[in-house]
Amino acid sequence: MLDNLALGFSAIAHLPVLAAIFAGVLIGILCGVLPGLSASTAVALMVPFTFGMDPVVAVLLLVSVYMAGEYGGSITAIAIGTPGTPAAAATMLDGYELTKQGKPGLALTTSVVASSIGGMVGVMALFAFSEPLARVALSFGAPEYFSLAVFGLTIIASLSSKNLLKGLLILFLGLLLTTIGLDGFTGEDRFTFGIPKLMDGISIIPALIGLFAMSSVFYGAEDELHRSERVSLSFAMPRLRELLRLWKVYLHSSLLGSVIGVLPGAGATIASFICYNEVRRFSRNKDRFGTGCLEGVAAPEAGNNAVVGGSLVPLLTLGIPGSATAAVLLGALMLHNVQPGPLLFQSNGEIVYAIFAGLLVACVAQLFFGLIGVPLWIKVISAPRPLLLSVIAVVSVVGAYGYNNSIVDVWVMFGFGLLGYTLKKLDFPVTPIILALVLGGILEENLRRALIVSGGDYAIFVTQPISAMLLLMAAISLLSPYMLNRLSRPGPEKKTR
Amino acid sequence: MTMTGFFQNRDRVFALVLIVLASIFYALIGDMEEPYSPGALAASTYPRLILACIIGLSCMLIIQPVSSEQQTTIIPWKGLAVILLAAGYIFLIERVGFFVLTPVFLLLVPLVVGYRHYVATAASAILVTAGLYAVFVLVLNIPLPAGLLGD
Known part of the structure; x- marks a missing residue:
């Protein structure tokens, strides 16, 4: 096992790879700091910049953006009380209180230390679980892959917990979009309307750029986002002793975050709140939470960064994305001819181990840039938003064009941008359509293959033990967000005398 | 509920649009080539199944009770x-x-x-x-x- 990690480190010990990791961390923090730009949008925006790159360099750039993007949101949450990413909302509860008390340096340092430790523990979990899981998955056939895709799609339950019906509707809409193009079994064309470019189906990368980046431009243009935040903070750094006394919080939240990351769909936001509540529940000073206590900053930050490693476990071993950002990463990996799944460890082992090693380096880089760059990140918060929106729009257009040198792909990106914007305006979730675009092809192909094998007998999905177990897990996954949401609600307040 | 009230609810309007579009697509896909081996699905079967689900879920969205705050959406x-x-x-x-x-x-x-x-x-x-x-x-x-x- 350690040999494999050594192999990973040797794969990343090249200047272009290390430069990609450092650049990814800087870009990730930058995007995380800006409210309205999530880690998913940051990764989607960066995909076009990897088109001509070596797969190892490209993949490590993107995973570094993902990791640092989750951390970057906490800077804005602490400095101005506006979470840069949804996952940083829990950090804001105590982090912004510390800023109001004149201790932003304390909160920001605790946040970056906890994030980096959480990130490393998440990578360890990825390292420990992915290879054994991939070995099990090697025995999978068509029924198992169909059930696996169903399991992956149940992620929508957690992402649509406000209205499951809306989530399911959007999911089926996404599945319908994956049927556009020539049928892989019979060669007949479906919903192409005579447009030759649609014969190959919808290009996933332009679609993802549209859903994440272009829709955020349309949405941001009408918002009050062009209001620039002017922030000036004084920085008093905490003592090492203050940071070390939180070791139990780092460990507890990192382990919890890693496990939550592996669960499809639970994601960084839920992990942050669960970690915050769990640390608060076991604390002897529950009343201090929400008034500016360091445990309240460390717990959600360690938790949401540990999710990154955890969410890559199902992605790399089964080819099933555990979160919206992982879905974008899946699209990017396929773009670079890296097919995630159990065979990945045999066909592209070097890339897998490079991801493990690269993420560990990214955690260290994040700690470094997080500690020294705080004054710079605070300046970024003041960046004029209208300029940023126009730049995102141009990068989206150029990125979609560069994918295949085709203007049709740019219109696909624009169409998906409009779709994402409309769905946000109508309060429908966007993520189900992303998961459907990624998993729809696997779902149909393996459903039809399995039925050919069984001679049309649908019982094959429940008589095969692994397939039946996966369908059962899908049912549990559909219910789990409700259970996790119940857990993440604050416990009953201690009565005051 | 009056017709005006129905159309003021954005979810219902969206669901209605989806029902119309899904019905058109259902008709467009038509009958495709018979399966070439026992148990194989025709190319049109899977999209039809999805379209039927979209129509069914849209109908459920129309009849589901809605909160009074859901009104028409204006694009600035x-x-x-x-x-x-x-x-x-x-x-x-x-x-x-x-x-x-x-x-x-x-x-x-x-x-x-x-x-x-x-x-x-x-x-x-x-x-x-x-x-x-x-x-x-x-x-x-x-x-x-x-x-x-x-x-």
Whole structure:
């Protein structure tokens, strides 16, 4: 096992790879700091910049953006009380209180230390679980892959917990979009309307750029986002002793975050709140939470960064994305001819181990840039938003064009941008359509293959033990967000005398 | 509920649009070639199943009780203006070219959104255009539309 990690480190010990990791961390923090730009949008925006790159360099750039993007949101949450990413909302509860008390340096340092430790523990979990899981998955056939895709799609339950019906509707809409193009079994064309470019189906990368980046431009243009935040903070750094006394919080939240990351769909936001509540529940000073206590900053930050490693476990071993950002990463990996799944460890082992090693380096880089760059990140918060929106729009257009040198792909990106914007305006979730675009092809192909094998007998999905177990897990996954949401609600307040 | 009340609810209008579209697509897909081996699904079976689910779920969305706060959605003019600008940019980029059109787009979007720092906008328009050209064309070797500036 350690040999494999050594192999990973040797794969990343090249200047272009290390430069990609450092650049990814800087870009990730930058995007995380800006409210309205999530880690998913940051990764989607960066995909076009990897088109001509070596797969190892490209993949490590993107995973570094993902990791640092989750951390970057906490800077804005602490400095101005506006979470840069949804996952940083829990950090804001105590982090912004510390800023109001004149201790932003304390909160920001605790946040970056906890994030980096959480990130490393998440990578360890990825390292420990992915290879054994991939070995099990090697025995999978068509029924198992169909059930696996169903399991992956149940992620929508957690992402649509406000209205499951809306989530399911959007999911089926996404599945319908994956049927556009020539049928892989019979060669007949479906919903192409005579447009030759649609014969190959919808290009996933332009679609993802549209859903994440272009829709955020349309949405941001009408918002009050062009209001620039002017922030000036004084920085008093905490003592090492203050940071070390939180070791139990780092460990507890990192382990919890890693496990939550592996669960499809639970994601960084839920992990942050669960970690915050769990640390608060076991604390002897529950009343201090929400008034500016360091445990309240460390717990959600360690938790949401540990999710990154955890969410890559199902992605790399089964080819099933555990979160919206992982879905974008899946699209990017396929773009670079890296097919995630159990065979990945045999066909592209070097890339897998490079991801493990690269993420560990990214955690260290994040700690470094997080500690020294705080004054710079605070300046970024003041960046004029209208300029940023126009730049995102141009990068989206150029990125979609560069994918295949085709203007049709740019219109696909624009169409998906409009779709994402409309769905946000109508309060429908966007993520189900992303998961459907990624998993729809696997779902149909393996459903039809399995039925050919069984001679049309649908019982094959429940008589095969692994397939039946996966369908059962899908049912549990559909219910789990409700259970996790119940857990993440604050416990009953201690009565005051 | 009155007809006006029905159409003021955005979820119901959206569901109704989906039912109409899904029905049209259901009719369009038609009957496809018979399966070539026992148990195989025809190319039209899977999309039809999905379309049926969309129609069923849309019907459920229409009949589900809704909160009074769900009303019609208005798209502010700034959002609409940026959508139109982006559509125009995409329509013209192959004809006019990346290098000519991009600075114009980067100048117009902040103006439409209400940003009035002209020097910063102009500087950003030039720097971003040059930066993207350098990264995509010079570093990544990805050609961008030349348009008026020729091949």
